[in-house]
Amino acid sequence: MRLFGEPWTPETADTWTRHDLLAAVLSATVFVAVALGATWTFIGNPRGWAWLGLALGASLLLHAIIERKLQAQSEAFRRHEKAHKQAVDDRNRWEG
């Protein structure tokens, strides 16, 4: 399975893969880097720019890895959503 540009099908997109793991790790990195980078940058500490650069790079990588998979997952789920919604509503009314 390619890290970038994988041609996701509804079936493959619905499975958890290393793309999700990488997205989670990169995302956590972005949050810590933004917190540190923005704080240092706003008080004029040049270290802040390096951290913001790391945050930007990690964000772009994250998007490149996960966006197509998210789109495919959404598309796959959309086909099921109406029936699932009916089941949830029925259960809420004690009919399911």
Add this chain to the structure above:
Amino acid sequence: MVTFQPLDWFWVAAYTALTVALGAVFYLLGRRSSEDFFIAGRKLPWWLPSSSVYATHTATDTPIWMMGAVYRYGLAGIWLGFFSAWAAISAFVSTKIFRRSLAYTHAEYQSLRFGGLGGELLRGWIAGWQIFMQMFILGWVGIAMGRVANLAFGWPDWWGLVLFGVLGAVYTIAAGYWGAIIADVQQGVVAFAVIALVSVWGVAAAGGLGGMQERLFAAGKGWMLDPLHFTGLFTGDFSVFWFVTILVVALIGGLGMGTSIDWYIEAQRIQSAKSVRDASWAMWTGALLIVLRNAIWGVAMLAFVALFPALDVADPAQARTAELGWYHLGFNTFPVGMVGFFFAAVLAIHLSTVSGSMNLGAMYWTRDIYQHYIKPHATERELVRMGRLATGAVLLGSFVYGSIIGSITEWLIFALWIMVAGVWLPNILQVVWWRVNSWGYLATWIANLGLSWLVVWVLPAYGLLPELHASYQFWLLMGLSALIFIPVTLLTKPEPMERLVAFYDAARPVGWWGPVRRAWERERARGAMGPRDPPGAQEAGGR
């Protein structure tokens, strides 16, 4: 007190009119169905719930407690606002799972994930707890707004609580979640702009970045410029251990619904997104904005410390001045005619939180209690009407809590802590481990009420346990709760496989779900599993 000029009143009047007008404009959308009134029909593109995540978590009390933290710990204090970073991992794990479950609320999720009596008990408990908590939170932020109005106009605190609560209720009752979320967008923009402006003006008042730093060094507070300044590895109020605990609670909590204080309100925003992808990016960008906001706020607050470095936070009166420091900066550094703009932005900050909490509390009542237990076959018209009534009731309840908030602040902090420490692990495991059942989870909730009480108050009062720092309290409560959660879970039956398979089919949880996944695959292979792709769908889905 602040003296308003006509231009200042213009800003306040214009902003109030704009906000109330939104209620009128979106009234027709909100009344269409309960799904519209509470989750905007699940039709929102990512940037709308994203704005709401940011705006809702920017409340009038936020700069008060953050200012208190920065005054004590310098820029390291911003890490106390890092709990919102639970969305970093959640956006790509539990957010997707929850959006696919299609549960309106975290309470409803319990009855989809778990079955039978246990699931219903959990649902009823969480719904009731959340109605209570939304009143509590509304009272808390309402009285914070009262303190700001007291600072600005000398009003008694309860005037601000009531007046601005009613203002928020006008458009929330009229348009429900549609009104709240659309208002959140403009409120978020206004609030972000003003937060940035106060930082610019505040730093300028302190002599610019260089002047601010010189003042801090002269006052012996140069260490405050370091966001990684800690009081020791394990010692002091802000140790490395506390910092690491915050990171773990927030980030790892995102695997499930770990930081459940935030989870409840974000669950509504997740469910209002039009797709799984939109839900993910809404949570990610909204929470990232909060982290960015904390940094901008931190600089303004540091400017206040530079201007007034000698306040004694052990003295209640001076501590109150320190905590209101960000508001002092806004009211005192904005030019004539713009002070009203600052106050309008404070109103925006306040209304975005109260509208969200009112609608959320009303949703728990209407969906989880009224429709589920009292009148299952209520019409959509009845549900919307009940939603409106409940919105008003939540507001009235908040006035009661707001009026006694001074004496219950410790209770609130205690209640919030209960929602994090003891149930942190079960909140994660119920998402990633199929074997978690309703009895283990429910037993942990109940035990956690007693354990938190013992660890935080009773045992230290009798000298049986030292007064522990929050970081140690967290790990101790988590460990003690695990001693109840794991045995009860393993000694009671798993949830029925049929229920787990139905849940798996919709939500596709991650982690240790092997037995359920295999059962689901068998069901699917023999064509017995719920909805199936239409012919040719797989090819069409590939991109």
